[in-house]
Amino acid sequence: AEKRNFTIAGNWKMNTTLNEAVDLVNKIRSGAADFGRVETIVCPPFISLSKVKELLEGTSIQLGAQDVFYEEKGAFTGEISPGMLSSLCRYVIIGHSERRTYFHETDDVVNRKVKAAIRHGLKPIMCVGENLDEKDAGATESIINRQISLGLSGIESADLLIAYEPIWAIGTGRAATSAYANQVMNYIRELLCKILHTGKALRIPLLYGGSVNAENITDLLSQNDIDGALVGGASLKPDQFLSIIRQAN
Numbered sequence: 001a002e003k004r005n006f007t008i009a010g011n012w013k014m015n016t017t018l019n020e021a022v023d024l025v026n027k028i029r030s031g032a033a034d035f036g037r038v039e040t041i042v043c044p045p046f047i048s049l050s051k052v053k054e055l056l057e058g059t060s061i062q063l064g065a066q067d068v069f070y071e072e073k074g075a076f077t078g079e080i081s082p083g084m085l086s087s088l089c090r091y092v093i094i095g096h097s098e099r100r101t102y103f104h105e106t107d108d109v110v111n112r113k114v115k116a117a118i119r120h121g122l123k124p125i126m127c128v129g130e131n132l133d134e135k136d137a138g139a140t141e142s143i144i145n146r147q148i149s150l151g152l153s154g155i156e157s158a159d160l161l162i163a164y165e166p167i168w169a170i171g172t173g174r175a176a177t178s179a180y181a182n183q184v185m186n187y188i189r190e191l192l193c194k195i196l197h198t199g200k201a202l203r204i205p206l207l208y209g210g211s212v213n214a215e216n217i218t219d220l221l222s223q224n225d226i227d228g229a230l231v232g233g234a235s236l237k238p239d240q241f242l243s244i245i246r247q248a249n
């Protein structure tokens with residue numbers, strides 16, 4: 001089998017002051033010579049994007065935001081538009097389970113955000129995943145089907161990534177087994193083939209997220225339908241994050 005190019009994205013969530021972000025990105029940057037073909041992405045808080053962009057110039061490390069609003073501009077206090085982000089970063093996480101849960105983002109909101117991001121040339125990392133009750137009820141596939149179908153409704157572009165993040169695995173130290181993750185991600189791949197042209201769908205990177213660390217990354221990436229990882233907690237620890245990237249290379 002040909003060797004695939006993996007994508008490793010770090011989601012810093014609501015962590016790091018500006019100074020801490022500078023410190024963290026400098027430590028990650030110091031390992032960038034070993035990143036090889038890995039598409040490495042860091043997603044700091046909005047306030048640090050501009051500074052981190054400067055620090056990443058001349059490296060292969062890409063920048064992403066953690067969210068975006070779907071309106072162009074105007075009276076939406078506190079929000080950030082896709083046009084504001086497109087000159088700063090290439091990627092944007094959309095529909096993270098924490099946004100769906102704590103900020104009541106619906107599939108319709110996620111869909112609007114994905115469309116707005118694509119319109120502005122940003123690459124969405126659209127997150128989907130079932131919670132523990134849904135998993136136990138055997139509803140994983142129907143939840144995923146709904147989130148993907150509605151999230152990508154009216155979208156023909158394949159210029160995006162999907163992150164499969166089972167909610168019960170996020171921040172719990174209990175990652176999904178690689179076999180379980182691959183099974184759901186194979187379902188996602190087939191769904192994408194039905195929604196988009198198959199050729200296009202096969203080019204969409206599918207990332208696994210949920211307690212990824214330096215110990216489980218190699219096993220996860222050995223699976224056919226796992227093209228990379230969205231990493232939360234471990235992306236704040238430079239040694240862990242660098243080890244994950246090296247193992248993906």
Ligand code: PEP
Nearest residue numbers: 170171209210211232233
């Ligand atoms: C995430 O929230 O995107 C995530 C995967 O978090 P963690 O790696 O900490 O489980």
